[in-house]
Each structure stands twice: as structure tokens, then as C-alpha cells.
Amino acid sequence: xxxQDKTPDRTDExxxxxxLDNSELPQRILxxxxxxxxxxxxxxxxxxxxxxxIGPRDVHIVWExxxxxxxxxxxxxxxxxxxxxxxxxxxxxxGGGFPGIVAAACLPDCEFTLIEPMERRVEWLNECVRQxxxxxxxxxxxxxxxxxxxxxxxxxxxxxxxxxxxxxPMTKLSGWTLPLLKSHGQLIALKGRSAQVELDKAEKMIRKxxxxxxxxxxxxxxxxxxxxxxxxxxxx
Ligand SMILES: C[S@@+](CC[C@H](N)C(=O)[O-])C[C@H]1O[C@@H](n2cnc3c(N)ncnc32)[C@H](O)[C@@H]1O
Numbered sequence: 001x002x003x004q005d006k007t008p009d010r011t012d013e014x015x016x017x018x019x020l021d022n023s024e025l026p027q028r029i030l031x032x033x034x035x036x037x038x039x040x041x042x043x044x045x046x047x048x049x050x051x052x053x054i055g056p057r058d059v060h061i062v063w064e065x066x067x068x069x070x071x072x073x074x075x076x077x078x079x080x081x082x083x084x085x086x087x088x089x090x091x092x093x094x095g096g097g098f099p100g101i102v103a104a105a106c107l108p109d110c111e112f113t114l115i116e117p118m119e120r121r122v123e124w125l126n127e128c129v130r131q132x133x134x135x136x137x138x139x140x141x142x143x144x145x146x147x148x149x150x151x152x153x154x155x156x157x158x159x160x161x162x163x164x165x166x167x168x169p170m171t172k173l174s175g176w177t178l179p180l181l182k183s184h185g186q187l188i189a190l191k192g193r194s195a196q197v198e199l200d201k202a203e204k205m206i207r208k209x210x211x212x213x214x215x216x217x218x219x220x221x222x223x224x225x226x227x228x229x230x231x232x233x234x235x236x
Contacts, residue, residue, distance in 0.1 A: 016045050020063040025222045029068060033105040036132045037067055040101060043128070051124060053096030064225055070099030072219040072228050073163050073188050074106045080161040080186040081110060088113070090159040090180050092144045093167035095121055099190060101128050103163060104137045112137045113159070115144055144176040151180065158182035165190035170202035170231065178209035181235040187211065188232060195229040210236045 018041070020026055026041075027034045044062050048054040058065055081087040087110040091100030094114040104112040114137060116122050122141040129137045140147060150156040162177045162185070170189075177187050191198065195216040199206075206214050211233040219230045 017060060018045065018063050019060055020068075023063075025225075026063050026068065029071060029222050030106065033071075033102075036105045036134070037102060039132055040097070040105070040128060041067055043131070044096065048096060051120070053121070053124060064221065066096070066098055067102055068221050068225065069190065069228055070097075070102035070165065071106060072221050073099045073190060073230060074103055076186075076188045076217075076219070076230060076232065077103055077107060077110065077161050077163065080188065084160040086157075086160075087111060088157065088159045089161045089163065090115055090147070092162060092164040092173075092177055092180070094125055094139075095166075097125055097128055098165050099163050101125065101132075101134070101137070104134050105132065108136055110136060113147075114139045115142055115147055117141060117143045144180065148176075148179045158185065160185045161188055162186075163188045163190075170198040171205050174202055174205040174209050174211060174233075178206070178211045178233065178235055183235055185235045186232060187235070188230060191216070191229045191231050193229065195231050199231060206233060212236050 030037050041062055044054060045059065049056055049059055054066065077089055089110050090113045092115050094100040094116045100112055100114040114125055116125060122139055125139045129139060151158050159180050160182060162180050164177060167173060168176065173189065181187065199214050199216065214233045217230045217232060218227045220227050
């Protein structure tokens, strides 16, 4: 986290500021996606907490904790779908749009499907899609298991990559994500420091759902910011 002096006349109660407000880092990292993600940032600052999408302590670190952290998956997605004619990506449990909305803004040539069961969150996600003109995003109000059933019935094509953050431990997540993938697709999961322990516990489940080469990568978030952990699992 960036340590920065707060402007003296602003208090935590009444001020809506972000620690990276005066930094060039978001613009440098997000490049062409910055204008859209600045709007997303400002919407989150204004509405994210009252609408239950971010915690009260996150209001001042929306760039780092939510947007730049989500953007860490972008190079992994780009690589995972690089050989696909249709670059189809599913984000499971998108919540406030992490990492789905951020990744979709950064990768306009990929088609994103955001899978989220909660009505209020789906409303928020659809609002973001309309407001920011993200025409590469479809929001599905569903649990991942329901989407998996659609794939099994051949009503939906499987995806080249699946992303997720803070949805469930790997033991459960394996069954919610790996069946969404086509053969040679990849699961890209943002995880905490216990990523390797989670992977070790989930070994059997990963194998059961035809996952292989499960590994943890340390992914950069931005200069001077703590890197994040990304779990990668290949679908056989
Ligand atoms: C803790 S939130 C994380 C939201 C977002 N990914 C983030 O990082 O801020 C977990 C989300 O997963 C969703 N969820 C829970 N079970 C799910 C399932 N079986 N399939 C898809 N989404 C699910 C919840 O509705 C919730 O929005």
C-alpha cells in the first residue's frame, strides 16, 4: 500500500479521495483503458460502499486494491487466449466487477461473460457495461454450476480462459471453474498469500476436473505496490 500524506482539511468521514489520486501510476499501467477505468473508479468511490460492493476501509484504496489488482490478470488472459479465434473469457463471481470489468476494459478484443448470481450486483454490472460502453461484456445472472450445466448440454460453448477473485477456496473453486473451460483453456485466479496451501489441499479436486500444472505466480500490480498472487491451472 502506498503511504502518502492526507490533505489536512480532509477527514476519513467526509472526504472521497484515493491514495493514488495524485499518482501517474494508474494511467501508466492502464494505458488506453485508463479513461474508462477512471470513470469506473469514480463510480466506485461514489456508490461502491453504500451499494455494498466494496468495504468502508477500501474507499481510499480503490485504485490499488481493486482496479490495479484486477488488472494484474490482463497479461495472463492475453497469453491464455492468444491462439483462439474467438477470445472468450468467463469471470466467475464478478461482484462489483473484479476482475471482470477491469479486464474487459483492458482487452477489447476479448468477449467477456460475467457470471454473478446476486441480483443487486448484476444490476450494478449491467449499469457499468451500459455507462462505459463495454460492448464486449455479457452479464449472466447465474451460479457457475448453472452455466456449467448449459455447457454440458451443449447450449453454450466452453471458454478459453476463466478468471475469478475472492470467490471460494481452490477445493470448491476447481469444480466451479475448470468445467467452464475448453481443452487447453486456463484458469486464472487472483489469490492471497495462502495460494500454494490452497493448491496443495485442492490437488485431488483439480485432477478430478481435468486440471493440470497448477502453479502460483507472483504478478506485479505496479511500481512500489505489493505484487499479487495468481493461480494458474491448465485444462487438459
Ligand atoms: C466475495 S465476492 C467477490 C467479488 C469480486 N470477485 C471481488 O473480488 O470483489 C464473491 C462473489 O461470488 C459470487 N458467488 C458466490 N457463489 C457463486 C457461484 N456458485 N457462482 C458464481 N458466483 C458466485 C457472490 O455472489 C459474490 O458476488
